[in-house]
Amino acid sequence: MSKLSIVVPVFNEEEAIPIFFQAIERVHQNLSEYDFEYWFIDDGSTDQSMSAIKQLQTQSEWVHYVQFSRNFGKEAAIYAGLEHASGDYVALMDVDLQDPPELLPEMLDGVASDEWDMVGSRRINRVGEPPVRTFFSNLFYKLINKISATHLVNGARDYRVMNRQVVNAILSDGEYNRFSKGIVAWVGFRQKYIPFENVERVAGKTSWSFWSLLKYSVEGIVAFSQVPLTVIGILGVVSFITSIIGALLIFLRALLVPHSAVGGWPSLVVIILFMGGIQLLSLGIVGRYVAAIYLETKHRPIYIAREVK
Ligand code: UDP
Ligand code: MG
Numbered sequence: 442m443s444k445l446s447i448v449v450p451v452f453n454e455e456e457a458i459p460i461f462f463q464a465i466e467r468v469h470q471n472l473s474e475y476d477f478e479y480w481f482i483d484d485g486s487t488d489q490s491m492s493a494i495k496q497l498q499t500q501s502e503w504v505h506y507v508q509f510s511r512n513f514g515k516e517a518a519i520y521a522g523l524e525h526a527s528g529d530y531v532a533l534m535d536v537d538l539q540d541p542p543e544l545l546p547e548m549l550d551g552v553a554s555d556e557w558d559m560v561g562s563r564r565i566n567r568v569g570e571p572p573v574r575t576f577f578s579n580l581f582y583k584l585i586n587k588i589s590a591t592h593l594v595n596g597a598r599d600y601r602v603m604n605r606q607v608v609n610a611i612l613s614d615g616e617y618n619r620f621s622k623g624i625v626a627w628v629g630f631r632q633k634y635i636p637f638e639n640v641e642r643v644a645g646k647t648s649w650s651f652w653s654l655l656k657y658s659v660e661g662i663v664a665f666s667q668v669p670l671t672v673i674g675i676l677g678v679v680s681f682i683t684s685i686i687g688a689l690l691i692f693l694r695a696l697l698v699p700h701s702a703v704g705g706w707p708s709l710v711v712i713i714l715f716m717g718g719i720q721l722l723s724l725g726i727v728g729r730y731v732a733a734i735y736l737e738t739k740h741r742p743i744y745i746a747r748e749v750k
Contacts, residue, residue, distance in 0.1 A: 448522030456644035485512035516619035537642035540600035558630035561601035588668035
């Protein structure tokens with residue numbers, strides 16, 4: 442019998458955990474040719490999530506957990522889950538039921554039939570989400586797909602079913618700054634995305650703020666594109682050439698039409714501000730990459746477990 446490991450990152454989800462488990466067990470009834478194994482990764486929750494998970498362990502011998510020593514973020518939780526999962530296939534799911542369990546049989550079938558190595562999911566709308574967030578989200582996907590060789594599917598969720606080969610490939614990438622949407626696309630293999638209508642979370646509230654999403658997208662760009670560095674290089678060259686031409690023109694004018702120089706103080710200030718601004722911006726962009734290198738060279742562990750059971 443094949444085994445499916447279900448990896449579930451959990452951060453302050455005490456209400457959602459039992460609802461989630463019931464929903465998956467219902468789906469399991471129609472997939473009785475599989476053993477299900479659960480890996481709940483408690484990402485440093487401060488509510489009663491841990492006791493909710495331990496409660497499930499009393500109901501089923503297939504429930505396991507890794508408890509982090511603090512909040513390491515969803516990406517670290519995903520990594521820990523993939524590391525511990527022992528199944529032939531691994532499904533990654535959010536606990537808030539925004540990843541419809543009804544899709545699971547179709548996704549699992551796609552991978553188990555060996556037609557695909559990974560079947561993911563993609564929401565085709567973002568009902569219930571603040572419009573500003575949708576706007577910036579779409580902007581992010583447009584931008585990163587222009588400047589990165591790795592193609593990201595707009596609306597793709599972390600909800601996916603993978604075979605062993607894909608899981609091992611993802612685990613072999615041990616980078617610290619993990620942007621798993623990018624990593625999954627980057628490892629290749631035969632991938633398919635199933636579209637579905639957005640579902641709002643069943644309980645609790647999202648732990649992503651606008652700023653945490655913005656930070657996350659900058660990390661994604663830094664991890665998967667070097668184009669920003671090229672762009673500032675080009676900006677530097679263009680402004681250098683422009684200044685040479687300007688200097689020549691001024692020199693020529695002084696030679697040909699003596700005493701023609703005018704005040705020009707405001708325009709000078711504007712030019713200085715403009716150049717200073719571009720320089721600081723460029724420094725900031727370079728800084729993001731340096732910071733990424735700095736973190737990567739420390740070889741810190743991606744997560745620290747307090748307890749595994
Ligand atoms: N999550 C996590 N660590 C975090 C934040 C979130 O493990 O630091 C988990 C969370 O419990 C949920 C999943 O990641 O299972 C998705 O989080 P959320 O629903 O807040 O994100 P959204 O669906 O709004 O993108
Ligand atoms: Mg959610």
